[in-house]
Amino acid sequence: MLLDAGERELSKQFLSRLSWVLTYVVLSLSAVVFLFPVVWTVLTSIKRPALAFADPPVFLFTPTLQSYRDLVTGRVIVINIWRNALNSVVVSTASTLISLVVAALAAYSLSRFRFRFRGSISFTIIAVRMLPPIGMIIPLYLLMNSLDLLDTRPALILSYTALNVPFATWMLRGFIDDIPISLEEAAMIDGSSRSQVLWRIVMPLILPGLAATAVFTFLLPWNDFALALILTNKVAPTLPLLIMSFLTSEGVLWGPIAAVTTLTIIPPIMFVLFAQKFLIRGLTFGAVKG
Amino acid sequence: MSILQRAARTFYPYLWFLPALAVIGYVMFYPWIWSLWFSFRSWSLVLPDPPRFVGVENYVRTFADPLFRKAFVNSINLTFVSVAGEFFLGFSLALLLNRRGLRARKFFLSSFVVPMMLTPVMVSIMWRLLLASEGGLVNYLMRVMSLTPLQWMADPSLSMTTVCIVEIWQNTSFVTVILLAGLQSLPEEPYEAARVDGASGTQAFWYITLPGLRPLIAVVLLFRVMFALRAFDIIYALFGGGGPGNSAMVLGVYLYEHFRVSWQVGESAAISYILLAITILTTVMFLIKARRGESVSEG
Numbered sequence A: 001m002l003l004d005a006g007e008r009e010l011s012k013q014f015l016s017r018l019s020w021v022l023t024y025v026v027l028s029l030s031a032v033v034f035l036f037p038v039v040w041t042v043l044t045s046i047k048r049p050a051l052a053f054a055d056p057p058v059f060l061f062t063p064t065l066q067s068y069r070d071l072v073t074g075r076v077i078v079i080n081i082w083r084n085a086l087n088s089v090v091v092s093t094a095s096t097l098i099s100l101v102v103a104a105l106a107a108y109s110l111s112r113f114r115f116r117f118r119g120s121i122s123f124t125i126i127a128v129r130m131l132p133p134i135g136m137i138i139p140l141y142l143l144m145n146s147l148d149l150l151d152t153r154p155a156l157i158l159s160y161t162a163l164n165v166p167f168a169t170w171m172l173r174g175f176i177d178d179i180p181i182s183l184e185e186a187a188m189i190d191g192s193s194r195s196q197v198l199w200r201i202v203m204p205l206i207l208p209g210l211a212a213t214a215v216f217t218f219l220l221p222w223n224d225f226a227l228a229l230i231l232t233n234k235v236a237p238t239l240p241l242l243i244m245s246f247l248t249s250e251g252v253l254w255g256p257i258a259a260v261t262t263l264t265i266i267p268p269i270m271f272v273l274f275a276q277k278f279l280i281r282g283l284t285f286g287a288v289k290g
Numbered sequence B: 001m002s003i004l005q006r007a008a009r010t011f012y013p014y015l016w017f018l019p020a021l022a023v024i025g026y027v028m029f030y031p032w033i034w035s036l037w038f039s040f041r042s043w044s045l046v047l048p049d050p051p052r053f054v055g056v057e058n059y060v061r062t063f064a065d066p067l068f069r070k071a072f073v074n075s076i077n078l079t080f081v082s083v084a085g086e087f088f089l090g091f092s093l094a095l096l097l098n099r100r101g102l103r104a105r106k107f108f109l110s111s112f113v114v115p116m117m118l119t120p121v122m123v124s125i126m127w128r129l130l131l132a133s134e135g136g137l138v139n140y141l142m143r144v145m146s147l148t149p150l151q152w153m154a155d156p157s158l159s160m161t162t163v164c165i166v167e168i169w170q171n172t173s174f175v176t177v178i179l180l181a182g183l184q185s186l187p188e189e190p191y192e193a194a195r196v197d198g199a200s201g202t203q204a205f206w207y208i209t210l211p212g213l214r215p216l217i218a219v220v221l222l223f224r225v226m227f228a229l230r231a232f233d234i235i236y237a238l239f240g241g242g243g244p245g246n247s248a249m250v251l252g253v254y255l256y257e258h259f260r261v262s263w264q265v266g267e268s269a270a271i272s273y274i275l276l277a278i279t280i281l282t283t284v285m286f287l288i289k290a291r292r293g294e295s296v297s298e299g
Helices: A005-045 A066-073 A081-112 A118-129 A133-146 A153-177 A181-189 A194-205 A207-223 A226-231 A239-248 A254-264 A266-289 B003-039 B057-064 B066-097 B105-117 B120-131 B137-144 B156-184 B189-196 B201-229 B233-239 B251-262 B265-298
Strands: none
Touching: A005 A254, A005 B066, A005 B105, A005 B120, A005 B156, A066 A254, A081 A153, A081 A194, A081 A207, A081 A239, A081 A254, A081 B003, A133 A153, A133 A226, A133 B003, A133 B251, A133 B265, A153 A207, A153 A226, A153 B003, A181 A194, A194 A207, A207 A266, A226 A239, A226 B251, A239 A254, A239 B120, A254 A266, A254 B120, A266 B105, B003 B265, B057 B066, B057 B265, B066 B105, B066 B156, B066 B201, B066 B251, B066 B265, B105 B156, B120 B137, B120 B156, B120 B233, B156 B201, B156 B233, B189 B201, B201 B265, B233 B251, B251 B265
C-alpha cells in the first residue's frame, strides 16, 4: 500500500501527536505513582482513627485532626513524640551548621590552594562519602561507648557531622571553583585577609549552591535510622526511631502512625516545594561536572 | 624569607583543612582501625572477659553461617533487580522529560523528586499502609479488578519482591534527575550532523546519546549499587527484621541483628569488614568494566 505525499504527511503528524500523548500519559502516571503513597498517608492521618484502617478503604470522609491529638496527648498510642521531634530538630540543625562551616573551610582550601596532598585528599573525600551509615554502626558504637556518649545528642551530632563533611566539601568545592579568583585577588590587594574573603565574598556568591548543600546536609540526620538506632535508646532517639513502637503493634493504630509519618516528612516535602531549583542544581552539579 | 615563614606558608593550606580532617579522622578512620583490631578478637560487651585473640575465626564463622549466605544472595539479588529497575525506569523518564517543547517539566520533575528525599523508614511505613492484607489499598484494588490479593508482607516468597518495589519506588528519581541533567548538557552539533546524514532517531540515541552519557551512567549505577548492597532502613522498617522466615534477610540487617543479639564486638566487626570488602570488590569490578567499555568506544 503506497501512500502519496499528503497521506505520508498526515501519518507523520499522527505518529508525532501520538508520541506526545503517550509521553504526557506516561509522565502523568509516573507522577501519580510517585506522589500517591504520600498523599494516601496524609489522607489516612486526617481520617477518624477508626476509619483509618477500614476494609474496604474509605475514600470519602470528613477530615479531622483526631489522630494528631491522640499522638500529642498520648491517649491511644504512647510515644514520646516531643522528645524525638526535639532531638531530630536539634541534631539535624547542629550537624548542618557545623558541617557547613567545616566543609566551607576545607572546600575553599581545596579549591584555591595548591598543596601537596590535594589530589589524594580529594579522592579520600569522595571515597568516604560513599559509605552508607549501616556500615558504620560498629565503629561508631565502639567510639561512642568508649567516650561514654551513648544515647546522647552530641554522639549523633558528631557522627552525622563526620558523615556530612565529605559530601558537603565535595559539593561546595565545585561551587567555589566556579567563582573567578579575580574578585578575591582584588579584595586581598585592598587588604582583606583570606578568611574575610571566604566569608564576606565567596560564600554570598555561592548562596544557591550553599542552600542546596545545606538541604542535603540537613536531610541526612533527619532521615537517618540505622545510626540513631544503634547509638540511642531513651534519651536521644530521633523521629525515625518512633517506628520501633509501630513495628510491634501490627498496624492496628494506623491513624496516629500515619500522623507521625506525615509530620516526619514535612521538612523533606517543604524542601522539594520551596527549594526545587537549588536542589536539582545541587544534585546534578557534582555529577555532571564530575 | 626565614625558615619559619616558609614553613608557615607550606602549612597554611592544611590549617584550613584541619577541622575537616580532624572530624573525619577521629570519627571515621580511627574507629574503623579499631574495629579491624577487634575483628580478630573475641569480646562480648555483656561478659566481663577482656578481648581474646582468635585470628580469623570470626571471619570463618561468618562465612560458614547459612544465614549469612542467604543474606549475601538476597543482597546481590536485591541490588541487581532494584538497580536494573531504577536504571531502566529512570532513564526512560529522563528521556521523556528531555523532549524539546515539553510543558510542565518542572512540575513533573518536582513530583518525581519527592520519593528520594523522604525518610526511608517512613517510606516503608507508607507502603505497609498500602500493602496491608486488611485495609490496604493495593489488595483492595486487586480485588476490584478480580485478581487474588497477595500477602505482600507475610508471604516469604513475596517479601523480596515487596522490598524491590519499595526500593525502586524510592530511588528511581535519583537516576532520572542525574541523567536528565546529563542529557540536557549534551551538545547539539552531533545530533544536527546526524540528522543531515539521514540517521534515524534510534541510531542517534545509540551512537550519540549513550556514549555521551556513559560516564554519568557509570556514576549513577555505581552509587545505586553501593547503597543497594547496604540496604537496611527500608527492609528493617518493613519487616522489623529479616522478614517472614528470614526470607528478606540482607547483609545490613544481618549485621545489625547479629550485633544486637550477641553483643559480640569481634564477630560484628568482622561482618562489617566483610560488608566493606564486598562493597569495594563490587565497586572495583564495576570501575574495571566501565573503564574497559570506555577504551573500546574510543578505539
